[in-house]
Amino acid sequence: MRGNDKRSAMSEKLDKHILKNGMVILGEPMEAVESVAFGFMLPAGAALLPEGCCGAGTVIADWIFRGAGDKNNRELGDALDGLGLHRASSVGSSHITIGAALEAENIAEAIKLYADIILQASLKEDQFELVRQLAIDGVRALDDAPRQKVMLKLRERFYPSPLGRSTLGEIAELKTLTAEKTKQIIKNNFNLSQTIFAFAGKYDFDAIVSQIKNLFETDQQEPLKSFTLGSKAGKYTHLRNDGAQVHIGLMTETVKPTDENYYNARVAVSVLSGGMSARLFTEVREKRGLCYAVGAQYHGLKEASGIACYAGTTPDKAQETLDCVMAEFNRLADGISKEEIERAKVGLKSALVLQSESSSSRAGGIGSDYYMLGRVRSLDEIKNKIEATSVDSVLGFLRNNKFKDFTVVTIGPKEVHPPSADKS
Amino acid sequence: MRGNDKRSAMSEKLDKHILKNGMVILGEPMEAVESVAFGFMLPAGAALLPEGCCGAGTVIADWIFRGAGDKNNRELGDALDGLGLHRASSVGSSHITIGAALEAENIAEAIKLYADIILQASLKEDQFELVRQLAIDGVRALDDAPRQKVMLKLRERFYPSPLGRSTLGEIAELKTLTAEKTKQIIKNNFNLSQTIFAFAGKYDFDAIVSQIKNLFETDQQEPLKSFTLGSKAGKYTHLRNDGAQVHIGLMTETVKPTDENYYNARVAVSVLSGGMSARLFTEVREKRGLCYAVGAQYHGLKEASGIACYAGTTPDKAQETLDCVMAEFNRLADGISKEEIERAKVGLKSALVLQSESSSSRAGGIGSDYYMLGRVRSLDEIKNKIEATSVDSVLGFLRNNKFKDFTVVTIGPKEVHPPSADKS
Numbered sequence: 001m002r003g004n005d006k007r008s009a010m011s012e013k014l015d016k017h018i019l020k021n022g023m024v025i026l027g028e029p030m031e032a033v034e035s036v037a038f039g040f041m042l043p044a045g046a047a048l049l050p051e052g053c054c055g056a057g058t059v060i061a062d063w064i065f066r067g068a069g070d071k072n073n074r075e076l077g078d079a080l081d082g083l084g085l086h087r088a089s090s091v092g093s094s095h096i097t098i099g100a101a102l103e104a105e106n107i108a109e110a111i112k113l114y115a116d117i118i119l120q121a122s123l124k125e126d127q128f129e130l131v132r133q134l135a136i137d138g139v140r141a142l143d144d145a146p147r148q149k150v151m152l153k154l155r156e157r158f159y160p161s162p163l164g165r166s167t168l169g170e171i172a173e174l175k176t177l178t179a180e181k182t183k184q185i186i187k188n189n190f191n192l193s194q195t196i197f198a199f200a201g202k203y204d205f206d207a208i209v210s211q212i213k214n215l216f217e218t219d220q221q222e223p224l225k226s227f228t229l230g231s232k233a234g235k236y237t238h239l240r241n242d243g244a245q246v247h248i249g250l251m252t253e254t255v256k257p258t259d260e261n262y263y264n265a266r267v268a269v270s271v272l273s274g275g276m277s278a279r280l281f282t283e284v285r286e287k288r289g290l291c292y293a294v295g296a297q298y299h300g301l302k303e304a305s306g307i308a309c310y311a312g313t314t315p316d317k318a319q320e321t322l323d324c325v326m327a328e329f330n331r332l333a334d335g336i337s338k339e340e341i342e343r344a345k346v347g348l349k350s351a352l353v354l355q356s357e358s359s360s361s362r363a364g365g366i367g368s369d370y371y372m373l374g375r376v377r378s379l380d381e382i383k384n385k386i387e388a389t390s391v392d393s394v395l396g397f398l399r400n401n402k403f404k405d406f407t408v409v410t411i412g413p414k415e416v417h418p419p420s421a422d423k424s
Numbered sequence: 425m426r427g428n429d430k431r432s433a434m435s436e437k438l439d440k441h442i443l444k445n446g447m448v449i450l451g452e453p454m455e456a457v458e459s460v461a462f463g464f465m466l467p468a469g470a471a472l473l474p475e476g477c478c479g480a481g482t483v484i485a486d487w488i489f490r491g492a493g494d495k496n497n498r499e500l501g502d503a504l505d506g507l508g509l510h511r512a513s514s515v516g517s518s519h520i521t522i523g524a525a526l527e528a529e530n531i532a533e534a535i536k537l538y539a540d541i542i543l544q545a546s547l548k549e550d551q552f553e554l555v556r557q558l559a560i561d562g563v564r565a566l567d568d569a570p571r572q573k574v575m576l577k578l579r580e581r582f583y584p585s586p587l588g589r590s591t592l593g594e595i596a597e598l599k600t601l602t603a604e605k606t607k608q609i610i611k612n613n614f615n616l617s618q619t620i621f622a623f624a625g626k627y628d629f630d631a632i633v634s635q636i637k638n639l640f641e642t643d644q645q646e647p648l649k650s651f652t653l654g655s656k657a658g659k660y661t662h663l664r665n666d667g668a669q670v671h672i673g674l675m676t677e678t679v680k681p682t683d684e685n686y687y688n689a690r691v692a693v694s695v696l697s698g699g700m701s702a703r704l705f706t707e708v709r710e711k712r713g714l715c716y717a718v719g720a721q722y723h724g725l726k727e728a729s730g731i732a733c734y735a736g737t738t739p740d741k742a743q744e745t746l747d748c749v750m751a752e753f754n755r756l757a758d759g760i761s762k763e764e765i766e767r768a769k770v771g772l773k774s775a776l777v778l779q780s781e782s783s784s785s786r787a788g789g790i791g792s793d794y795y796m797l798g799r800v801r802s803l804d805e806i807k808n809k810i811e812a813t814s815v816d817s818v819l820g821f822l823r824n825n826k827f828k829d830f831t832v833v834t835i836g837p838k839e840v841h842p843p844s845a846d847k848s
Contacts, residue, residue: 032456033781065700066710073710077701081767084774087700103774130713137716137738143668144570144736242666244567276489276511277501286490286497289554292561312568314561343505350508350527357457358782 014366014376015205019217022193025209026366026376028200030359036107036201037359039088039099040114041367044189046165047093048225055169056177056185057091058135059128061098063182065089066127069116073127076113083109088360091167093159093301094371101360104202108211115215118190128179136174139166146247146411147293149239151310154249157237158407159304161230193222198367201359229303232407236418239411246318246412248311250325252403254298256305257372263385264397269298269307270344271336271394272328277343279328284311290321302372315414322416326406333398341391348386352379438790438800439629443641446617449633450790450800452624454783460531460625461783463512463523464538465791468613470589471517472649479593480601480609481515482559483552485522487606489513490551493540497551500537507534512784515591517583517725518795525784528626532635539639542614552603560598563590570671570835571717573663575734578673581661582831583728585654617646622791625783653727656831660842663835670742670836672735674749676827678722680729681796687809688821693722693731694768695760695818696752701767703752708735714745726796731827739838746840750830757822765815772810776803 015027049056065080066073080087085100098117102110142149155164197212254269255261273280273296284294291313299308309329313321355361356379369376408418439451473480489504490497504511509524522541526534566573579588621636678693679685697704697720708718715737723732733753737745779785780803793800832842 034777035781074701074706077699077706077710078763078767081699081701081771082763084770085699086774086778101778103777130710133713134709134716140668140738141716141736144671146568244564247568275501275505275509277498277505282498282501285558286501286554289557292558292565312565314564339502339506343502346508347505350510353458353527354510354525357459 037101038199045094064121067122200362461525462623469518488545491546582675624786
């Protein structure tokens with residue numbers, strides 16, 4: 001039960017340094033790779049934006065790359081591509097993360113360019129208009145991607161506002177967004193005291209710390225902007241479209257990553273949807289052929305967490321699909337076999353091994369851990385915690401935390417009946 | 425020019441063994457990983473199916489996993505998930521590839537299960553009906569994913585038949601597909617003499633060869649089913665839908681991976697679309713704000729290859745977007761700066777480094793190389809070939825191989841005018 005003794009490829013080492021202004025530097029060295037992946041987590045996620053600016057994150061993540069420091073738009077793009085950077089920007093609920101994966105030898109040059117982008121973006125007015133219009137087009141494009149849209153809408157309805165705000169934006173708010181207002185958001189939200197710089201792969205930690213200090217260290221500590229949680233939207237929302245399919249999104253509350261039952265929740269989700277032998281797949285897809293795609297996953301924010309489920313099906317099978325999915329959630333607490341728990345644990349542990357071999361996964365993982373937990377878990381810690389779960393611990397957790405309050409969003413030509421109060 | 429001398433993480437070692445029946449075993453060892461990724465490439469891709477069975481590949485890739493050897497559907501799923509396998513099946517033009525990534529210590533158990541799936545799938549009639557219906561639902565679901573659909577339709581129109589056949593299937597043909605017919609296809613197309621088993625990561629090659637020999641070696645050599653190439657479909661196809669966007673797919677012929685100009689073609693595509701400083705992105709998206717998404721990539725089959733481009737835009741900007749994209753293709757031969765070529769080369773080389781660190785990428789890469797070229801290129805060979813290209817070699821190639829015959833497919837509420845014969 002104590003885990004095996006063989007050498008683990010999972011690194012136990014974490015490099016960490018905190019600047020005087022509170023900016024956090026985290027690195028995880030990886031053996032035998034020639035690449036490094038990094039991300040600057042800037043506290044400018046959708047939930048941290050002022051009211052009426054939904055979508056400003058998407059605009060900012062594009063605008064800041066259109067010229068910075070002494071380089072115009074064209075020169076900056078050329079310089080980044082000249083380093084062979086594979087860029088990865090994302091807008092989340094809490095952060096805008098801008099980062100990349102690249103050959104290790106180019107990291108210093110890359111950091112220099114990203115420091116300009118964060119601290120000295122040109123933010124030209126003419127570029128703003130182009131960027132804002134593209135952001136609007138991007139939201140419109142969601143109408144042609146109902147599978148993505150249903151999950152965005154689901155998070156919006158499930159989380160108390162402003163946690164679930166659309167990370168892509170709202171057209172009406174994008175239309176009234178101005179360059180001035182957006183500059184103000186950048187000024188307020190690119191708060192270095194609350195910024196995390198995380199990287200994994202091959203690097204020289206001392207060299208990176210010294211470079212980051214020179215570029216980002218200041219004496220002042222600024223607090224994080226706070227926000228108050230509002231109410232949740234309705235339990236059931238149907239968005240009509242004339243597509244061929246009904247897209248069902250369903251979400252229910254569960255414990256946060258800081259909770260002692262976190263690993264029991266993860267194993268429970270894995271019993272439901274961890275693989276092709278998991279319940280949703282076998283019961284909903286394989287046995288009954290109700291839908292071509294179905295799956296559930298844990299979705300955690302710092303303030304609230306849930307289990308989110310997607311199912312895509314035909315209009316005539318939509319009601320049965322929703323009923324069947326909800327029945328699977330509800331009967332989970334009735335009993336789980338030892339074999340199911342074992343498979344769920346094996347699946348989670350092997351996913352961990354695969355993640356441990358990707359510099360991008362690890363850079364994201366250590367940054368997210370630090371933000372959510374205030375510390376970074378080693379992969380061995382996670383592995384041992386998964387190992388320590390059992391039929392009893394998972395069932396005990398499920399029985400004390402019954403699923404209730406399902407939030408459901410559907411997109412398609414036909415409404416389904418939302419769950420009634422009594423189970424099944 | 426000769427490349428640098430520092431130690432390269434790119435492995436130069438390839439393990440190879442060919443069974444008496446011709447089945448090829450290929451392995452690439454990777455340092456410091458605990459995982460292994462593998463794929464069985466079975467010669468049952470869409471182009472190799474008999475007429476009137478389009479979609480049988482999707483059905484087969486699902487059906488063979490529903491019970492095999494002494495295990496029923498449920499037991500097989502449980503056994504696979506019990507190994508912590510992360511499955512990856514795909515249906516391509518030439519192959520159905522079934523594989524997975526997993527912890528290295530479980531590879532022998534995994535191979536045993538996959539041998540049953542390939543050689544002794546149960547193929548029960550009742551499962552067939554469920555699988556066939558899900559395949560039909562999957563094709564219908566494409567109507568809600570026009571971005572994917574336009575590229576599938578594009579390949580169908582661009583390649584001479586049957587090369588571009590939809591890998592998902594055609595509803596009419598799926599409706600008439602029978603279990604008997606599908607069993608016959610499996611019998612004819614799961615031809616071990618033409619099967620490639622490729623893996624990368626941590627493994628014991630001798631142990632794997634001995635296991636594969638026991639499971640798959642026979643004395644007979646069977647030839648590959650041949651097919652004759654038909655004609656191409658029309659140059660322009662518009663599929664009307666009432667979505668919010670116009671999805672544009674455009675494809676034009678270029679040299680195959682076996683051609684001496686292959687690397688010049690790859691660098692040319694990279695100048696066009698290798699990064700955010702590449703021409704399509706800067707000219708079409710950044711400067712003019714014509715579309716929220718645009719990109720081109722090389723798409724190679726053994727028999728024919730092309731450059732495929734996608735652009736997603738609003739109906740009012742669709743015509744200008746298509747004109748602008750085509751203009752960028754056509755003016756490529758007019759001139760390319762030294763800096764553009766350098767950035768394109770750096771981008772391709774750094775992508776190579778990142779791929780070299782993923783066991784799944786490498787397993788796919790060596791299998792595909794062997795099929796396309798009859799041998800596996802080392803990553804250093806690829807790197808040196810990229811390095812050897814120049815402004816002169818790329819422009820020389822482009823001028824001797826002018827783009828012509830653009831195939832265009834659009835999906836959306838509004839038609840665009842296909843390109844006229846004269847350029848621009």
